[in-house]
Amino acid sequence: MTGSAGSGGFVEVAADPVALYELSLAEGWGDGAPLLPPTEDRLEALLGATPHDRGSVLGDVPPRFGTATVELVAVNAAMAGVEPRAFGHVLAAMQAVLEPDWNAFGLTTTTSSVCPMLIVNGPSRDVLGIDYRAGCLGGAGGRGSMTIGRAVSLCLRNIGGQRAGETSRTVFGQPARFGLCFGEWEERSPWPSLASRRGFLPSQDVVMVHGGKGTYPLADVNNDDPRDLTYAIAKSLAFPLNNWYLELTGDSGQLVLLVNPMWARRLGEAFPRVEDFQQALWDDAWQPAQLFRPLNRAVLDEKGRIDAGGRVRLASRPDQFVPVVCGGLGGLHGVALTTFVQSEMQSVAVPPS
Amino acid sequence: MTAVDADRTVWRFPRPTAAPRGDTAAPTATLDGPIAGRRIGLRHEGSWRSWLLIVDDWVGRLRAHGAEPVVLQAGGRVGIDGVRTHHDITVWADEVEAGISGLGTCGSCTSNSVRDAVTLEALGKPAVVAVCGEFLQHARNMARYLGHADLKILELPYPLEARPADELREIAEAYYPRFVDLLGGRR
Known part of the structure; x- marks a missing residue:
């Protein structure tokens, strides 16, 4: 199945970070923090890092059921600052979110503060900057953790149309709705990793998505x-x-x-x-x-x-x-x-x- | 598809948002006749005690008017529970001739109430979703995104929970005629 990204056309803005930020706030496709411009070279780098066709459809994202193409996910990932080598993690997370039993239909609209909490296993944790040691839930500042989680949140907001007080009835929300992604310190665990327990190999990079309230x-x-x-x-x-x-x-x-x-x-x-x-x-x-x-x-x-x-x-x-x-x-x-x-x-x- | 001006004075990129569903509105249906002899569905989730009381009250009123109430408790939405709930709703929707789904008095319960009413309406049967005022717009939004923008909505006072039973019975009595009217039924 294929589709076309940018069904709302194109954005044009002066090549100025502040102008981009202001426009994202004015038009509602920002999350309140500054974004990077998803310029053509950055988009192409992301799209070149995945075997998926840019028009491939991951699914329709609740609550408004906007269609998530790989290209549209890439636009949001680029705005979040995702590196090309981490784009596969964003796509994997979005695939997980769209699994019916994750229940995005309920989770994106609930009064609860629940949000996708991403847990990462696998050999790429260090190279991507997935935090799993001190401050892994916030403050460690790993690029992978901060950008992958944010990209998924932007996809829910911009593709799914999740907006607090509008389509989302969340009473409080929570800080993790900006994006939460961390890894498991597999090497310090006395037990098999979470991914191993769920049937994956230690050599695989795996993203688990938990509907966590807080x-x-x-x-x-x-x-x-x-x-x-x-x-x-x-x-x-x-x-x-x-x-x-x-x-x-x-x-x-x-x-x-x-x-x-x-x-x-x-x-x-x-x-x-x-x-x-x-x-x-x-x-x-x-x-x-x-x-x-x-x-x-x-x-x-x-x-x-x-x-x-x-x-x-x-x-x-x-x-x-x-x-x-x-x-x-x-x-x-x-x-x-x-x-x-x-x-x-x-x-x-x-x-x- | 994207381009950056040669002098880099402008950034141009695909709009990061997707168009929502909801451009079409499925037709609605009405009983257009007496409710006597009709199987009327009442769906709840077992969570909201106010709605359980109202459903219980309306079961009695429907019977008094010659209708046959069919009550469904919708369970969980994921895993084995979700499979069972989907099955139960399918059977219920097949069995009844019209029905009401509720209660929309939180985010996900409104979404699920709308979805189950839409299941009924998609079969061409009169359907109503019961929603407290605070969640009215949310119910309208969800109905639209599910392709049933004209889904009939019974707006109930907000909040319903934690009201005394006597007050809830008064609300049940007061809103019963509107419920039947929305189905297009006659008492």
Whole structure:
């Protein structure tokens, strides 16, 4: 299937960065921060870095169902400053976003703050500047992380027409809606990488897209036993206003648990198999029904969320807790990328360039 | 397709936006007759207790007017749940002769309510989506992007949630005639 990019014609602007920025704000195709001009040479460099034809159609992007051609994605990627060698990651991320079970239809229009959170595995992390060490969620400033995530957000905005307060009913949004892309510190993980666990080879570059509601911080210095730490993490994840408790079941969605390398080493000793760590998280990721006030408890009961033991479990299965090792060596901290629930993580391999 | 002026005084590039869907509007349908003897669908997601109360109230009123209410609880939209929900909606849409889908009182629930009403309307059956006022424009937008710009919308007060049950019953009673009118039915 093919299509033509630029269905709205062409933009002409004085070759001046400030003029470009001002026009992007005036016409609404900017995200509020300065952009680079998607000049012909830059566009051609991006398009030359992919085996896809420029007119190839990735799909129709909600909420307005604009058609995403490779060329139109390239225009937005160029504005975000994506390097040609990273363009495959942008296309892979967009393919993942357009998978029906990622549920872009719901996620782009919800009142929630959910957005695509990109997790990268593979050998190209360093060369592309994908942050996976200190400050990987923000502040590290790797070019790959900052531009790939932003390019995907620009595509949702400009191709899908996602606009807060208009087509998107998000109440708060979140900083990650500007773009969030980080890697896994595979070399410091005691477990197979996330991509490996999802069936890919270590030699492959893979982009996972998680529908994440936000970055929920965890911290601990009180638990020396990694099993106690796991218990404390699990109880923290099962906070009473977790989105999972809104649903009729806990069957869908994943929670991504970012584990710093120091915790990872301790947890890996206690749980050599990642499945055992996931099981331990699931075992304790619940709250007693009595924790909830009576009317709240009644609603949970009506939804069938209270089990025979009086537990209100967060999720239905251990595999819905997805550990990813990343972050600095300072230890102490973890982060939960909580779930929208009505979204399943998607993975797409980047074709070799 | 792109060009840069030789002297580089102008940047010219494809507009980064895509045209939205929604240039066409699918036809709507009406019952154009009494609701007695007709199978009327009422769809909810099990989430909004206000809407559940209203649906429950309208089930009684529809029965009192000789109609046969068919209630559907739409479940999750992804994974195995999503497959099941899609199946349930397809069966429900086939079974009923007209229906209402709700409740649009958040972003994704409005989108999904519209989508399920569109499923009904695409079969040529009278369809209404129930939406709280705050989400009215969003419902109109989504109906347009799904190719059913003329989808009938029942606007309900906002917010509905957390109102006392008695007040919700008054709202159910007050808006029932409008619901039937939008279907083109007669009581």
